[in-house]
Amino acid sequence: MITLYGGPTPNARKIAIALLEMDLEWQLEPVDILAGDQLTPAFLALNPNNKTPVIVDDDGPAGPGFVLWETGAILLYLAEKTGRFLPADPVKRALCWQWLMFQLSGIGPMFGQAAHFTHYAKDRHDYAIDRYTREVDRLMMVLDKRLGETEWLAGDEYSIADMATLPYLRRQLIDNGARFPNVARWGAAMFERPAVAEGMTVGVARAETIEGGLTGFTDEHRAILWGDRQHAPR
Structure with missing residues (x-):
């Protein structure tokens, strides 16, 4: 059994998609980041960086209770554990790593900053x-060019690079599908996969969470996520 600690965020959902695609036995342990669950001693014992998601694998490489955080590390671990969604061919494997790192270093941080300054x-x-809005647009152009050349991000094989990227593009697929037709084609193919459709629903949003922003977003929420509570010595 693998326990996934997370909530309705792109990073947790990319791991949920992978767990579902790989047919692994798993359960969700909800973490409410607006309430500060990630700052509790219990969570910090799992991840001192106080970020979700985290997995705990009861069938880890050294026995039960293997803890892992950082989504790139988790995706690579799960792919190697199951032997799935990471190409065996060395060239294709390296390209999968490349597009996975593109998501981790570009898509995630830049889309996150754009959302922060636009909405929160x-x-x-x-x-x-x-x-950040212009950088999101530039990254979307990179993705659209790539997906005009290949079926999936890493090439002709669906991989963990695709699983990592989709959760960040939901708003872009709704608002800008016509501008980026190759991304739209890829997104539609992704959502046809049952594991993707189910994984994208993981986590229960708080009552004040709405599509495109938060109502009732308070100074306390900001303190937890980016302010004094986030940066307090621990």
């Missing part, structure tokens, strides 16, 4: 909004 920052910062 208390004060409006036009320079930051423009900076």
